[in-house]
Amino acid sequence: MQIGFVGLGKMGFNLALNLHRHGYEVVAYDVAIDNIKNISLEGVTPAYSLIEMCQQLDGRKVIWLMVPAGKPVDDCIELLVPHLDQHDIIIDGGNSNFNDSVRRYNYLKSKGIDYLDCGTSGGVEGALYGACTMIGGEDEVFNHCASVFRDISVENGYLHAGGPGSGHFVKMVHNGIEYGMMQAIAEGFEVMEQSKYDLDLQQVARVFNHGSVVRSWLMELVESAFSKDPKLDTIKGVMHSSGEGKWTLETALDMGIPTPVIALSLIMRYRSQQDDTFTGKVVAALRNEFGGHAVEKVVP
Amino acid sequence: MQIGFVGLGKMGFNLALNLHRHGYEVVAYDVAIDNIKNISLEGVTPAYSLIEMCQQLDGRKVIWLMVPAGKPVDDCIELLVPHLDQHDIIIDGGNSNFNDSVRRYNYLKSKGIDYLDCGTSGGVEGALYGACTMIGGEDEVFNHCASVFRDISVENGYLHAGGPGSGHFVKMVHNGIEYGMMQAIAEGFEVMEQSKYDLDLQQVARVFNHGSVVRSWLMELVESAFSKDPKLDTIKGVMHSSGEGKWTLETALDMGIPTPVIALSLIMRYRSQQDDTFTGKVVAALRNEFGGHAVEKVVP
């Protein structure tokens, strides 16, 4: 089976290779020519433009997009559409907002092109050795591609979640949960790191991973991180985010569902990106106003 | 009426003066001799030791303590007890934990000495020109001192809340509310300060204070703060705290009552005292482990 593959970043490169190793004839394109060359060294068929990629695909085309969420996906779809035939299939395997996926499904439907949204989890290692995939879209389209999802995923690691958008929806919530779990774990380790006990945090993570209630892949990654840098001395505690936690919260707000832990996980990420806060300045100024409590002065 | 007064810090000095100006014969003591001298310049009778203070008080002694919460109050009580007679009255006007006040009430009761706990709000200005006082203790003892509370408070600004500890309890909750209100106000001003609109925040605070739902003394203080430093450029956003918000949360936890806003007000104060967080390091390390997301490195 042939697969057109667009986007050879960290995740895409590994996923394309994963497909290739499972016997798919992958025709891969990226905006960065080096990425195309590198993957061709692995035996993957290179394509140096989207058109060239489409021309190399026979029959009902299946094209996997692994490009940044937002405009790049729309741009890519616009460029592909002229080269697609009725019922060719675009799979968006990136981190798109599920509302965008529903919109894109409807747009492509109006042009006779099929579409699946696929949330992909498991990190860069998973992309290569076995991912976790959550797919939204029509049954017939999913069934046509089912072997693809089965083969690139770990055993039992794929799910046809439901109609259009549901794959990215479930993946979005997955990431919301992930934010909460990570923050919970991290808070716990801060309490331990600051405690009067001189704990070996790598050993604590290790024991947590053997028989405890909180054993998890994330805890294994904590153990791994401490094995490289026992006090994380070299790492700044700046927590970036790429959108899905925010979307989970926004979706919950739209639905009127209380998700305080997911909300605070996100909010603390934003807080971590600030050195000083205007909120803090106002509170400090107020304490000074009514109580004469000294403020700390900014050193010019 | 005579009043022994112990503790001439910012609040105590003004409160002693307030009493003096209302015609009370205040005999004032402080551990810092300068404070004693300064208040004697205002016409207040100085005492250079607790014993000397007690000796100058006739009849049923009334002694107002305005010393830091915790050990200083206990120490002061220990030093006073030998010089007190049955039904002499100690009023703790400081920010003591209400559980301590209950304990002290019981301890003094066992010695035949009367006790009132008085939460005092209104800041340093209020201490001088009219405070807000919340008093806990027995009826007879409160009634004996009622005129004191009436005179130092603004009109309608004192309340015999209930039995022993209730004065400090109500004051504790007052401060918990205050934390939440301050944080809410401050968050709103951060949103405005960072917005695309070039808002004059002093003017915003001014208009909020004239007819809006959020008009309040705290908002007046916001206006005052911005009048001195329009962008609070000179102030660091470090938010200290003195215990009562924490006690409110701890009390709520003991009662199983959800107080998320008071909790987060306190938690964000703690966060403001950290430059970097171990929590952030752990989350950043995890994102790097599973997603290859670059961490920001600590610059040595």
Added chain:
Amino acid sequence: MQIGFVGLGKMGFNLALNLHRHGYEVVAYDVAIDNIKNISLEGVTPAYSLIEMCQQLDGRKVIWLMVPAGKPVDDCIELLVPHLDQHDIIIDGGNSNFNDSVRRYNYLKSKGIDYLDCGTSGGVEGALYGACTMIGGEDEVFNHCASVFRDISVENGYLHAGGPGSGHFVKMVHNGIEYGMMQAIAEGFEVMEQSKYDLDLQQVARVFNHGSVVRSWLMELVESAFSKDPKLDTIKGVMHSSGEGKWTLETALDMGIPTPVIALSLIMRYRSQQDDTFTGKVVAALRNEFGGHAVEKVVP
């Protein structure tokens, strides 16, 4: 000066009357004919259609909209535009999202019609006796209407905040702050209500309003509420919301600004609208799974 007035709900009726009492010639319309009749009894000129209203306005028309946020505002503008001349002025005095206001400003600008967005605070009483108004829009347009805002507001209670949208932006943040302040106050009163002390909560609110740091209009309203129902026994604790708290949070999220207290105020409102939660079911099920902790069963 003439003013066309659209929308005679609780706020609009009072505001129209306020204008009338300040000597403006108000021509008022509402979708509900009873509202029109009622306000005509107060001496306000009735109009039984938007066209009729426009026809009665001479010179540069000034039309105040006080209709529900969202589609009603757009619909109203669509119906008005054909009857407006260049530089006639629409003032949206309702609770519109500031992003909508910016969009409407630009739309009307393209048609040569002027526009101001005005956030109005102070409740229904304020609407009649003196509101708090925050206005966004161009200087010339604001200046033309400045006396209107001055007259319907309490002294010092109006502000030309900035360009288009800024009035509704500042009002939105005002409401976000209001959510936080209300939740903080309410949490404190729950702690007091559940405490071992038999506190008279009306008296507590009263004393808080005389000299304390938390004195505020909201606390006066707390006192008023307790004066009517000392334990609030007749009121269910369901907290509805009308959008501005949510918009404040969404705006903060878009700006990457941490507003935990405003977030939690909103989230707890959503929580109050649920009888039982799926979140709770999942946690209870998990505790049963790993610890054998009994779950509470739903009674059919």
Added chain:
Amino acid sequence: MQIGFVGLGKMGFNLALNLHRHGYEVVAYDVAIDNIKNISLEGVTPAYSLIEMCQQLDGRKVIWLMVPAGKPVDDCIELLVPHLDQHDIIIDGGNSNFNDSVRRYNYLKSKGIDYLDCGTSGGVEGALYGACTMIGGEDEVFNHCASVFRDISVENGYLHAGGPGSGHFVKMVHNGIEYGMMQAIAEGFEVMEQSKYDLDLQQVARVFNHGSVVRSWLMELVESAFSKDPKLDTIKGVMHSSGEGKWTLETALDMGIPTPVIALSLIMRYRSQQDDTFTGKVVAALRNEFGGHAVEKVVP
């Protein structure tokens, strides 16, 4: 090796059996005679009093306590002490507060008796087939008992965390993390359950457990729970708690460490135990006071 075992509840029974199956000569006592009889049917030596238990232990006694945290542990220690010799060892394997464990260590030290605190995780299944144990105490004492911890734990599943109290401290934090992880997972599933997609939540949990970032034992338990009750229709969402989440938060507060997610996990548990809230009543009353927003009335 002999082990005295006190407390045959869900966890204790399984743990005693686990020890027995690993070849230890377990002498078991419980306050409930049925529990003693039941475990004797499994070949464990019964003891019908603490004295009898002690009398059956030779040499340096090792006694494992698995009784409810708090007073029962202190009571049990008081009853045991007269029957212990110098350097006999008490292991507290229950969920004691680490501060209590430090206190008990010091108390027993003063009597010449050795003490280890052991946090035990893994649920009731883990207690039988392989637990996760975190031990605090002196090296010599730990080393004497090391084989016990090794044998009852899964491979790599035990850790000598540090000095006295550290075992229960690490276990406390483990539970704090667990609270946060559970709440994060549960919030995500509520968002999915309420969504427009008709998701099969068991299948979602299943796919999350195969290759995703959030794969974890807790997620496996979610899958298991949904396999029994696909919509959790029979379970009320009341989330009880047994102390360790609260202690984690209190400890963090004492240390000035921000743990918003752990805090909110706990707070939402408390909220789940309320049908209606006074907080909600106050906010609803306030909205009525200033905006005339109708309150929902309590149906008598």
